[in-house]
Amino acid sequence: MALPIAHWAVALAVTRSRDRKIRALAALIAVLPDFDFILVWGWGLPLQHFHRTFSHSLVSFAVVGLLWALLRPNFLNELSAKLVFVLLASHSLIDLACTADVVDHGVQLFWPLLDVRLGWPLLVPLYRVFAESPFSLEGALLFTLLESILALLLWLLLQLFRSLRDSRVY
Numbered sequence: 001m002a003l004p005i006a007h008w009a010v011a012l013a014v015t016r017s018r019d020r021k022i023r024a025l026a027a028l029i030a031v032l033p034d035f036d037f038i039l040v041w042g043w044g045l046p047l048q049h050f051h052r053t054f055s056h057s058l059v060s061f062a063v064v065g066l067l068w069a070l071l072r073p074n075f076l077n078e079l080s081a082k083l084v085f086v087l088l089a090s091h092s093l094i095d096l097a098c099t100a101d102v103v104d105h106g107v108q109l110f111w112p113l114l115d116v117r118l119g120w121p122l123l124v125p126l127y128r129v130f131a132e133s134p135f136s137l138e139g140a141l142l143f144t145l146l147e148s149i150l151a152l153l154l155w156l157l158l159q160l161f162r163s164l165r166d167s168r169v170y
């Protein structure tokens with residue numbers, strides 16, 4: 001269960017533009033994979049078959065990046081196809097670290113090439129130290145707190161890399 005704050009933090013860290021509209025669009029793109037919940041909540045399709053499947057796949061992200069490269073309007077030139085791919089891929093990578101139940105809710109990172117759900121539940125043991133279930137109220141609050149801390153650390157790390165890269169003298 002990754003919440004939008006972690007995805008937004010990474011999006012804002014990797015987007016170089018100072019334009020607020022571009023940064024807002026980047027943040028939206030970073031949470032776009034979770035729009036698969038529309039299929040589940042809107043149309044009543046089963047969660048385990050439609051969440052974190054095609055919408056979280058690197059193959060899908062490559063197709064979206066290609067379409068973006070072909071169809072991008074000129075005023076969005078700062079948002080390259082490579083950046084769109086990175087924003088989408090960052091979403092799935094964060095989800096991998098926050099997957100409590102790999103069998104039913106893991107990420108199908110290589111769909112349709114590999115029909116396997118993946119998870120690298122780095123944060124799950126931390127959740128379980130403090131809350132019995134991630135779906136309880138205290139569990140959800142703890143998820144939010146831990147993911148906010150993770151997001152802050154990721155954002156700081158990316159800012160550090162960015163400033164080191166920008167300060168290089170060629």
Ligand SMILES: [Zn+2]
Pocket residue numbers: 002033034052056091092095
């Ligand atoms: Zn997701």
